[in-house]
Amino acid sequence: MQTNHALDAADRGAIQALCNAVLDDFMTALNAHDAAGMDACMHFPHTRFAGRSIKVYQAAGDNPMDLFSRLQAEDGWSYSRWESREVIQHNVDKTHVALSYTRFRADHSIIGVYESLYIMTRVEGRWGIHARSSFGP
Structure with missing residues (x-):
């Protein structure tokens, strides 16, 4: 396995903090x-x-707007919370974050x-969630 030794623990911590800030904003919005x-x-x-589905949202606004009502109708969802978030692989522009959340x-x-597993990328200096793979519904 090839590793990037240029990124030390301090870099991992800084990237974790940047990703956590985005994830906190995402959960607050959800x-x-x-x-x-x-x-x-x-x-x-x-x-x-x-x-068993793969969806690609091409642009902002493509995520179905019935998301919240569907979650409420399916199982009475009211809110969610992160349980863990850990950067497991990273470089200066891409990070794999293993996480868990509770509904x-x-x-x-x-x-x-x-x-x-979320793949987060830095595009034009801004970190964002680029892909999500979940065992949740």
Whole structure:
């Protein structure tokens, strides 16, 4: 396996902090039902692997606007929370983040805990989520 020794632990920590800031904004937008805010955290085209489907969103606004009502109708979703986020591979412009999140109902009961892999990239100096692969629905 080839590694990039130019990036030390301090660089990993800095990249983790930058990615966490984007992920925090993404989760805040999701919980606020703010599709435009979620889009602002992504780079396009954006690829999402979930279940057995692969979706590519070519531009901001392509994510279906019924996302929030679907989640509520399917299992009573009210909000989500990150459980873990760890940069597992990185260079100065691309990062693989292994993460998990929990979905909750309004009464704070747990719907499920899901593991995902996000690919985050730095494009024109801005970090964003470029692809998501999730074991969640």
